[in-house]
Amino acid sequence: MERQPTIPVTWDRQADVVVVGFGAAGAATAITAHDAGARVLMLEKAPKGQEGGNTRVAGQGYLYVSDVDKAIAYLNALCGHYAVPQDMVRVWAEEVHRNNDWLKSVGGDPQEHQHQPEGIEFPDLPGSDSVHKFHDGPIVGYSNTWKAFARAVHERQVEILYETPGVELIQNGATREILGVRAEQDHRPINVKAKKAVVLTCGGFENNQEMIRNYLPGIPYCYTTGTPYNEGDGVRMAMAVGAELWHMNNYAGPSMALKVPEFRTTFPMRPLGPTGELPGGMIITGPDGTRFGDEKRRTSHGKVKVAGRWGPLSTPCPMFMILDHTLFSTGPLYNKGAASGWNPLVEVYDWSKDNQAELAKGWIKKADTIAALARIVGQDPRVLEDTVSRWNQHCDVGEDRDFGRTKMLNPIKEAPFYAVELSPSMLNTQGGPRRNEKGQILRPDRTPIPRLYSAGELGSIYSYLYQGTGNIGECLAFGRISGRNAAAETPWE
Numbered sequence: 001m002e003r004q005p006t007i008p009v010t011w012d013r014q015a016d017v018v019v020v021g022f023g024a025a026g027a028a029t030a031i032t033a034h035d036a037g038a039r040v041l042m043l044e045k046a047p048k049g050q051e052g053g054n055t056r057v058a059g060q061g062y063l064y065v066s067d068v069d070k071a072i073a074y075l076n077a078l079c080g081h082y083a084v085p086q087d088m089v090r091v092w093a094e095e096v097h098r099n100n101d102w103l104k105s106v107g108g109d110p111q112e113h114q115h116q117p118e119g120i121e122f123p124d125l126p127g128s129d130s131v132h133k134f135h136d137g138p139i140v141g142y143s144n145t146w147k148a149f150a151r152a153v154h155e156r157q158v159e160i161l162y163e164t165p166g167v168e169l170i171q172n173g174a175t176r177e178i179l180g181v182r183a184e185q186d187h188r189p190i191n192v193k194a195k196k197a198v199v200l201t202c203g204g205f206e207n208n209q210e211m212i213r214n215y216l217p218g219i220p221y222c223y224t225t226g227t228p229y230n231e232g233d234g235v236r237m238a239m240a241v242g243a244e245l246w247h248m249n250n251y252a253g254p255s256m257a258l259k260v261p262e263f264r265t266t267f268p269m270r271p272l273g274p275t276g277e278l279p280g281g282m283i284i285t286g287p288d289g290t291r292f293g294d295e296k297r298r299t300s301h302g303k304v305k306v307a308g309r310w311g312p313l314s315t316p317c318p319m320f321m322i323l324d325h326t327l328f329s330t331g332p333l334y335n336k337g338a339a340s341g342w343n344p345l346v347e348v349y350d351w352s353k354d355n356q357a358e359l360a361k362g363w364i365k366k367a368d369t370i371a372a373l374a375r376i377v378g379q380d381p382r383v384l385e386d387t388v389s390r391w392n393q394h395c396d397v398g399e400d401r402d403f404g405r406t407k408m409l410n411p412i413k414e415a416p417f418y419a420v421e422l423s424p425s426m427l428n429t430q431g432g433p434r435r436n437e438k439g440q441i442l443r444p445d446r447t448p449i450p451r452l453y454s455a456g457e458l459g460s461i462y463s464y465l466y467q468g469t470g471n472i473g474e475c476l477a478f479g480r481i482s483g484r485n486a487a488a489e490t491p492w493e
């Protein structure tokens with residue numbers, strides 16, 4: 001028997017629609033439900049100033065599609081063997097097509113990204129010319145689009161409880177209806193009544209190492225460049241009331257980045273970023289001291305094509321970026337000026353200009369010889385020496401004969417030498433409770449759990465390949481769908 005939480009005798013708070021999580025999906029849901037006449041209460045786990053989730057620190061692009069039928073063809077092609085029901089695909093396309101009008105209607109200013117053709121991630125797939133990446137206002141980046149969503153929420157009478165994570169859904173054991181949410185404030189439980197419905201918009205499981213190990217392919221652990229507050233709570237809450245899960249093995253990653261115990265999220269490294277050519281030598285090695293790929297390879301949100309099939313980039317952990325003093329001397333190894341990510345935008349960590357502070361902290365290791373460096377990072381000195389000398393030979397002839405790398409073909413030769421441990425890193429997970437075209441969360445028999453909806457990356461529609469800006473585009477689309485349908489429910493008393 002599934003355990004059912006007892007229906008509380010007293011309710012501490014109440015609203016028509018309770019929205020759990022204040023990112024793009026929560027914002028679109030709250031705005032829509034409010035404008036449809038519902039009283040809306042939002043629960044947010046993060047403290048005020050750190051709400052917004054991945055949306056707050058994203059690249060700020062959202063998807064708009066100019067042609068519904070072409071967009072349907074494109075999404076079907078992205079899903080490939082992992083097909084998604086056609087009624088879902090159609091409402092996704094129809095709603096994403098309305099994203100610009102909606103943003104205008106809430107006071108925003110939709111602007112198309114420049115360099116549009118580069119933004120189409122899979123130009124060879126059918127319908128790709130329907131893809132358009134938009135943002136709010138004249139400048140892309142620095143949380144601008146998020147600010148437009150947040151402003152539209154704050155202009156409305158939507159109550160927001162910060163530092164109040166939703167913990168458990170309150171379900172009527174007989175009818176299976178969702179009646180509210182048990183949340184926590186100052187570590188004390190509060191019961192929040194939802195007279196019409198609960199909408200889960202609390203993001204993915206980017207910070208839940210157990211779920212990462214269980215669900216994401218090929219990685220023993222992974223960290224995020226996004227919010228530290230998405231810990232799979234929505235997955236857990238939905239499972240506890242009988243939801244089916246989908247797309248749990250799909251994620252926007254991996255890339256490789258530095259993760260240190262002092263910070264919750266990852267630091268993107270400048271030599272691996274879109275920097276073009278930097279002087280000095282750099283390779284990445286796996287635990288056995290050998291290289292495993294083109295370190296400068298661009299991926300499609302973590303996926304690479306191997307033998308004609310897309311799959312996650314291989315990341316044999318622990319991995320080390322090995323570099324020489326020439327590269328070390330070019331400035332911060334951290335991509336400090338990144339326009340997205342939690343550490344650049346929220347923590348605003350001030351990495352030293354000469355990397356000396358991070359060397360002193362032990363984030364960067366240093367040795368006079370490659371063999372000594374290998375011993376520090378636990379690799380076989382002879383193997384690492386061979387790897388570096390082979391790399392240097394590739395550089396001498398101007399051709400990486402092992403992996404065909406074409407950028408930064410510079411030898412690792414100027415001592416001292418340095419190593420930075422890299423971890424698999426991701427933007428976001430796509431999996432979560434399965435939803436239908438009305439935004440309702442489904443049971444394994446595909447019937448809806450009454451009065452329970454979702455939107456956003458928690459149970460996203462993206463099952464395999466991912467088109468950049470698709471996540472926020474989908475947050476807006478399904479936020480509106482779920483907000484509309486939640487507000488249209490008849491109150492349960």
Ligand SMILES: Cc1cc2nc3c(=O)[nH]c(=O)nc-3n(C[C@H](O)[C@H](O)[C@H](O)COP(=O)(O)OP(=O)(O)OC[C@H]3O[C@@H](n4cnc5c(N)ncnc54)[C@H](O)[C@@H]3O)c2cc1C
Pocket residue numbers: 020021022023024025026043044045046050051052053054055056057058059060061062063164165166167201202203204225226227229230231233234340341342426427428455456457458468469470471472473475
């Ligand atoms: C660096 C980076 C760049 C990206 N760039 C883009 C881009 O340009 N375009 C794009 O489309 N996508 C981008 N993505 C992905 C995109 O940002 C996310 O998938 C999307 O913003 C998710 O929105 P959401 O509302 O579903 O979740 P989020 O925006 O993550 O919001 C979830 C909210 O729920 C809160 N929460 C978590 N647990 C609980 C709980 N138990 N109770 C209450 N609240 C809870 C969190 O604190 C958070 O505020 C990027 C991601 C990253 C990390």
